[in-house]
Amino acid sequence: MGSQDNNALSSSSFLDDKSAKVFVSGHRGLVGSAIVRKLTQLGFSNLIVRSHAELDLTRQSDVEAFFASTKPEFVIVAAAKVGGIHANNTYPADFIAINLQIQTNVIDSAYHNGAKKLLFLGSSCIYPKFAPQPIPEDALLTGPLEPTNEWYAIAKIAGIKMCQAYRIQHKWDAISGMPTNLYGPNDNFHPENSHVLPALMRRFHEAKVNNAKEVVVWGTGSPLREFLHVDDLADAVVFMMEKYSGLEHLNVGSGKEVTIKELAESMKEVVGFEGDLVWDSTKPDGTPRKLMDSSKLAAVGWTPKVSLKDGLVDTYKWYLQNVKQ
Ligand SMILES: NC(=O)C1=CN([C@@H]2O[C@H](COP(=O)(O)OP(=O)(O)OC[C@H]3O[C@@H](n4cnc5c(N)ncnc54)[C@H](OP(=O)(O)O)[C@@H]3O)[C@@H](O)[C@H]2O)C=CC1
Numbered sequence: 550m551g552s553q554d555n556n557a558l559s560s561s562s563f564l565d566d567k568s569a570k571v572f573v574s575g576h577r578g579l580v581g582s583a584i585v586r587k588l589t590q591l592g593f594s595n596l597i598v599r600s601h602a603e604l605d606l607t608r609q610s611d612v613e614a615f616f617a618s619t620k621p622e623f624v625i626v627a628a629a630k631v632g633g634i635h636a637n638n639t640y641p642a643d644f645i646a647i648n649l650q651i652q653t654n655v656i657d658s659a660y661h662n663g664a665k666k667l668l669f670l671g672s673s674c675i676y677p678k679f680a681p682q683p684i685p686e687d688a689l690l691t692g693p694l695e696p697t698n699e700w701y702a703i704a705k706i707a708g709i710k711m712c713q714a715y716r717i718q719h720k721w722d723a724i725s726g727m728p729t730n731l732y733g734p735n736d737n738f739h740p741e742n743s744h745v746l747p748a749l750m751r752r753f754h755e756a757k758v759n760n761a762k763e764v765v766v767w768g769t770g771s772p773l774r775e776f777l778h779v780d781d782l783a784d785a786v787v788f789m790m791e792k793y794s795g796l797e798h799l800n801v802g803s804g805k806e807v808t809i810k811e812l813a814e815s816m817k818e819v820v821g822f823e824g825d826l827v828w829d830s831t832k833p834d835g836t837p838r839k840l841m842d843s844s845k846l847a848a849v850g851w852t853p854k855v856s857l858k859d860g861l862v863d864t865y866k867w868y869l870q871n872v873k874q
Pocket residue numbers: 574575576577578579580581600601602604605606607626627628629630631651670671672673727728729730731732735736737744
């Protein structure tokens with residue numbers, strides 16, 4: 550695949566041995582919980598998980614001791630400091646430091662303790678603010694980043710490069726996937742620090758139950774975003790663990806984009822809010838557009854299944870059963 554095909558390693562099958570030890574870091578989060586659901590459905594019987602309280606992945610010696618005692622054969626890096634545009638803009642030190650610490654500790658300890666394969670998850674924010682659309686993998690490091698999330702993006706770029714460096718120097722099967730904006734069960738519904746989709750779900754729901762006349766939505770409504778249901782991402786993660794072994798990171802997207810205004814209108818309908826939308830243009834828009842080109846993953850054989858409409862309806866059902874007060 551691409552100019553770096555010579556870095557494809559002959560990796561062992563992931564799906565052949567469902568009793569293999571698989572460490573899913575960040576298993577209580579949006580992504581990690583979806584990966585655990587998927588692996589459990591597939592019959593994996595030896596998943597290793599640790600909550601943040603049980604194992605702080607920023608602590609190098611604790612992480613080394615954990616890997617030395619558990620020796621996972623496969624590792625998925627879904628633990629990270631994650632948040633939406635406001636959180637990224639407000640806590641730049643946390644976003645760069647915590648992410649560099651977690652990923653460095655996990656990748657290095659996994660290698661030194663004999664893991665066969667590791668998958669690192671980055672994000673579409675690694676690409677330049679004005680990257681060509683749809684964004685191909687080779688747009689990485691071709692221009693300035695979006696300022697609201699450059700600290701997080703730099704950490705994620707370092708993660709990709711770390712996987713590549715270990716691959717080149719140690720012939721170790723470390724791969725990277727770059728998901729687009731995700732949503733689904735176990736998302737973060739914090740009113741300020743979350744991503745747009747869970748933030749709006751909560752705000753519309755609260756407005757509906759409180760009979761509010763309007764809901765405030767940030768920015769101008771014009772930015773375009775590509776959304777992928779987290780169950781599709783979990784499917785892609787398993788697919789990549791089984792089928793992909795290469796130096797290049799792979800984009801993981803739905804291929805469909807909507808404006809924030811269209812997202813807000815769909816959310817209003819799904820939740821059943823009947824008031825008005827009010828735009829707060831003092832809030833940042835962020836990147837104007839970030840549709841990823843996921844044709845490389847499609848060429849290996851993976852495609853998404855969940856439409857945004859179905860995904861919103863299902864996630865709102867989950868929200869009503871699990872989150873609402
Ligand atoms: N959500 C999205 O839209 C997107 C996410 N991604 C990527 O997917 C991955 C997972 O994101 P997502 O599931 O949304 O994030 P969440 O915030 O939902 O989950 C992150 C998980 O990491 C754990 N974690 C954080 N810090 C530590 C720590 N120091 N030690 C141990 N565990 C820790 C959290 O535990 P706790 O809650 O207890 O702190 C939580 O379980 C990230 O790499 C992210 O960059 C990529 C693109 C889009």
